[in-house]
Amino acid sequence: MREDAKTPARHAERMARKQEIMRERIARAQKEQGVLLVLTGPGKGKSSSGFGMLARSLGHGMKVGVVQFIKGSFSTGEEAFFRHLPGVDYHVMGEGYTWDTQDRERDVAMAQAAWHVARRMLNDPAYHFVLLDELNIALRYDYLDLEAVLDDLMQRPVMQHVVVTGRYAPQALIDIADTVTEMKVVKHAFADQGIKAQKGIEL
Amino acid sequence: MREDAKTPARHAERMARKQEIMRERIARAQKEQGVLLVLTGPGKGKSSSGFGMLARSLGHGMKVGVVQFIKGSFSTGEEAFFRHLPGVDYHVMGEGYTWDTQDRERDVAMAQAAWHVARRMLNDPAYHFVLLDELNIALRYDYLDLEAVLDDLMQRPVMQHVVVTGRYAPQALIDIADTVTEMKVVKHAFADQGIKAQKGIEL
Numbered sequence: 001m002r003e004d005a006k007t008p009a010r011h012a013e014r015m016a017r018k019q020e021i022m023r024e025r026i027a028r029a030q031k032e033q034g035v036l037l038v039l040t041g042p043g044k045g046k047s048s049s050g051f052g053m054l055a056r057s058l059g060h061g062m063k064v065g066v067v068q069f070i071k072g073s074f075s076t077g078e079e080a081f082f083r084h085l086p087g088v089d090y091h092v093m094g095e096g097y098t099w100d101t102q103d104r105e106r107d108v109a110m111a112q113a114a115w116h117v118a119r120r121m122l123n124d125p126a127y128h129f130v131l132l133d134e135l136n137i138a139l140r141y142d143y144l145d146l147e148a149v150l151d152d153l154m155q156r157p158v159m160q161h162v163v164v165t166g167r168y169a170p171q172a173l174i175d176i177a178d179t180v181t182e183m184k185v186v187k188h189a190f191a192d193q194g195i196k197a198q199k200g201i202e203l
Numbered sequence: 204m205r206e207d208a209k210t211p212a213r214h215a216e217r218m219a220r221k222q223e224i225m226r227e228r229i230a231r232a233q234k235e236q237g238v239l240l241v242l243t244g245p246g247k248g249k250s251s252s253g254f255g256m257l258a259r260s261l262g263h264g265m266k267v268g269v270v271q272f273i274k275g276s277f278s279t280g281e282e283a284f285f286r287h288l289p290g291v292d293y294h295v296m297g298e299g300y301t302w303d304t305q306d307r308e309r310d311v312a313m314a315q316a317a318w319h320v321a322r323r324m325l326n327d328p329a330y331h332f333v334l335l336d337e338l339n340i341a342l343r344y345d346y347l348d349l350e351a352v353l354d355d356l357m358q359r360p361v362m363q364h365v366v367v368t369g370r371y372a373p374q375a376l377i378d379i380a381d382t383v384t385e386m387k388v389v390k391h392a393f394a395d396q397g398i399k400a401q402k403g404i405e406l
Contacts, residue, residue: 039248043384044240048255049248052281055258056251059284078255081262180389181246187383 011172014150018176021154034128034160035178036153040136040169043183050131050163051078057161058087062128065089065121069114069166070134089127091117111143118152125157136166139173150176214375217353221379224357237331237363238381239356243339243372246386253334253366254281260364261290265331268292268324272317272369273337292330294320314346321355328360339369342376353379 037053039046057064064087068079083090093114118135121127138144153162154176164173174180240256242249260267267290271282286293296317321338324330341347356365357379367376377383 037247038389040389041387043386044382045242045248045252045255045384045386048259049252050255051258052248052251052254052256055254055284056280059280059282077259077262079262081258174389177390179247179391181248182387182389183246183248184244184385184387185383186241186243186377186385187380 010147011175014147014172015175018154033158034156034162036176037161037163038136038169038173038177038180039163039165039183040167040174040180041182041184042167043185044188045183046165046167047078047133049181050133050165051082053161053163054082054088054129054131057129058085061087063087063089063126064129064131065118065127066091066131066133067114067118067121067135068092068133069111069138089121093117107141108143111138111141114138115144115149115152122152122156122160122162125160127157127160129161130156130163132162132164134166135164136169136173138166139170140166140168146170146172149173213350214378217350217375218378221357236361237359237365239379240364240366241339241372241376241380241383242366242368242386243370243377243383244385244387245370246388247391248386249368249370250281250336252384253336253368254285256364256366257285257291257332257334260332261288264290266290266292266329267332267334268321268330269294269334269336270317270321270324270338271295271336272314272341292324296320310344311346314341314344317341318347318352318355325355325359325363325365328363330360330363332364333359333366335365335367337369338367339372339376341369342373343369343371349373349375352376 039049054064054066066082066088068091079090079092082088091114093110115138118130118132121130135149139146139149150172153164153173156162164177169180242252257267257269269285269291271294282293282295285291294317296313318341321333321335324333338352342349342352353375356367356376359365367380372383
């Protein structure tokens with residue numbers, strides 16, 4: 001049913017749609033509204049930054065949601081720390097992707113199950129902050145329908161903050177985001193210096 | 204007593220010294236050692252990333268220290284969230300810098316008091332992770348002796364991780380760091396779109 005996301009017509013339509021939704025959001029919220037933040041690029045610190053913002057939100061007494069789209073791309077330290085705290089709804093969905101075995105159908109099904117959880121949060125104004133960790137990777141592999149994801153993000157509650165992390169953020173996501181930071185590698189301990197990855201930092 | 208930090212001779216000496224210390228560290232630790240990570244650049248997410256790593260360290264049951272060199276550059280959400288957790292030693296030192304009034308002597312005294320606290324952590328192997336938030340700014344304004352700071356960082360316990368945040372990381376700090384990420388602005392909500400800063404994210 002959906003047109004190709006990459007056609008100029010579809011892009012223009014999305015931009016027009018975005019403008020309309022933004023106008024609605026601004027009309028509803030006047031001075032305050034949730035921010036869609038994308039953290040991308042090859043440098044280290046994308047997920048950590050998302051988790052730091054999550055801590056900040058908790059510090060302000062907000063209810064938060066986390067969906068990790070890629071399990072094992074990351075330390076389990078955050079999970080150990082955050083998942084049982086009050087106010088935190090934490091889901092690790094990406095366990096067992098078959099990057100190597102190439103059972104694509106299974107991977108798509110898992111990513112879609114993860115999006116199902118994310119979508120529930122994006123439909124619920126009780127969540128003031130939602131972290132979609134490594135969503136960009138699931139989009140990169142076309143495990144999810146990009147247009148459907150963008151629509152759900154744009155239609156979320158007006159005060160809800162969303163942080164999306166992962167390399168290779170698609171341009172269409174950057175287009176609808178409020179703030180985008182690219183993490184650039186200046187120097188990398190393990191590439192440059194052969195130091196073993198550590199729990200605690202694991203950079 | 205100290206030579207100019209910027210002379211090539213001092214640089215070569217520092218590099219030779221670093222090599223020696225690195226060799227000692229490697230001899231002591233073989234496979235594992237603490238990492239010195241610098242998060243710099245104009246993009247958002249530097250401090251958040253440091254706090255995310257702090258959460259990860261706590262998730263692994265580590266004792267952690269935080270010294271915030273610039274109060275008010277940042278949300279108090281992290282402080283509210285982290286400062287009373289067990290295992291967290293949290294100091295906000297930079298309150299009341301006189302950027303505008305230019306009482307430089309007072310600013311230097313405050314930065315040095317902050318470094319005194321940081322130094323105590325850097326001398327104590329009980330701290331597995333130390334976050335020196337916005338230290339780069341204090342260095343940028345020459346509120347601290349750069350060489351003394353570098354020496355203290357290099358002589359810290361072999362397993363201790365340190366994260367230094369802030370724009371304008373000095374090159375000499377980058378030289379001794381294991382991992383350096385530069386946060387680049389791709390898009391900024393408040394610069395580009397006029398959205399009011401929010402508690403919770405405040406980007």
